Structure formats: C-alpha cells, structure tokens
Amino acid sequence: MHKHAQASGWQTFEATAYTAYCAEGCTGTTATGLDVSHTIYHGGKRIIAVDPSVIALGSTVEVRQADGTTFEAVAQDVGGAIKGAKIDVLVANEADAVQFGRQSVQVRVIN
Template sequence: MVAPNAQIWRQQAIEATKENEELRKKNAELVEAIDRLNETAWQPFEATAYTAFCDTGCIGVTKTGIDVRNKTHHNGLRVIATDPTVIPLWSIVELRFADGSTERAIAVDTGGAIKGRRIDYLINSHQGALKFGRQQVSVKIIERGAK
C-alpha cells in the first residue's frame, strides 16, 4: 500500500534537491570569490635570501630557465623562489618589508626548502644573503601566474 501523500513528498524531495544543488553552486561561487580576494590581500610570509651559486648544486639558472648568474632581476622585477602551490610560477607580487618599503618581484624559481608561506629572495652575494637573514614580510599577488 502506498502512503496517500507519497506523490506530494516525492515532489517536495525533488524540489528540495534542486534547491540544495543551487545553494551548493552559489556557495562554491562565494568561496571562489573569497579566495580571489584573499589572494590579492597582504599575506604574511617568511623570507630568506639565496644566491645563484651555493654548495648544494645551485647552477645560476632558475626553475623557469632564467639565467641569474649575473643579475637579481628579470624584466625589472626582483627574482624570488616560491612554493608554486601557494604562489604559482610567473606570478608578480609586491613585497612589503618590516621597514615599510615595498618591492615588486616575480616568482620564477622554486627551492627544496621553500614550502608554504615562504619565499626565497635572490641576492647577488653570499654576504648580502647573510645580511638579509630571515625576515617576516607581507606579500600581495598582483598578477597570478599559471599553476
């Protein structure tokens, strides 16, 4: 025997399912919009410095093939190494240092120790890299590179 209201309940269930699907879609769109806003907001990162040559196999060529043996900038932007899952390669970012100064940089390198919210800042000398040390910086993505 079928319940007298079975047809009504079935229709209500179908309508509720459609409403849930629409809400899930709207929620996904909102989450994506928030992620885009967060990407362009200032985010805290730890910055270290590196040079084109080191004792562990550095060859002076970035992950993207840019020769940095005699330069620290590419197309007028400071070269940085990033975790490409956080800041994709070819992204242009703005760095804000503790003293309030800012600099634009381009993510064209990666590093084995660069995981999460860390960047490696290309410096032209070992002494300069030591002087740079480890710093807290703020990073804002200006133009997102390809993942």
C-alpha cells in the same frame, strides 16, 4: 588543500635570501629557465623562489618588508625548503644574503 594566494590581499610570509651559486651545486638557472648568473632582476623586478602551490610560477608579487620598504618581484624559482608561506629572495652575493637574513614580510600577488 592549499589555496593560491588571493590577488590583492596581503599575507604574511617568511622570507629568506639565496644566491645563484652555492656549495650544494646551484646552477645559476631558475626553475623556469632564467639565467641568473649575472643578475638578480627579471623585467626590472626582483626574482624570488616560491612554493608553486601557494604562489604560481610567473606571478608578479609585491613584497613589503618589516621596515616598510616594498619591492616588486616575480616568482621564477622553487626550492626544496620553500614550502607554504615562504619566499626566497635572490640576492647578488653571500654577504647580501646574510644581511637580509630571515624576516617576516607581507606579500600580495599583483598578477
């Protein structure tokens, strides 16, 4: 039984990065229908893919990276490999994805 991430509590997630286009036929459209072919933001917030049984689609979250920097993101996408305590952060290009790599982050649901 999964429980939804509790509002206000920080939880540890594994974060990776993805781009709108990839060899596997990514379309540039998120699961919620956003066109991300020309942006990595929605309403001024970063776009992330989540496991909707852990973080509900449409949720706004705060992400704190290992170096202490934080950013707000909105859960607008899902991914086959994104199960459980994982998020996938939309980035502009492959080089940014490689630079982001795989990291442990703290995530809390704002609303």
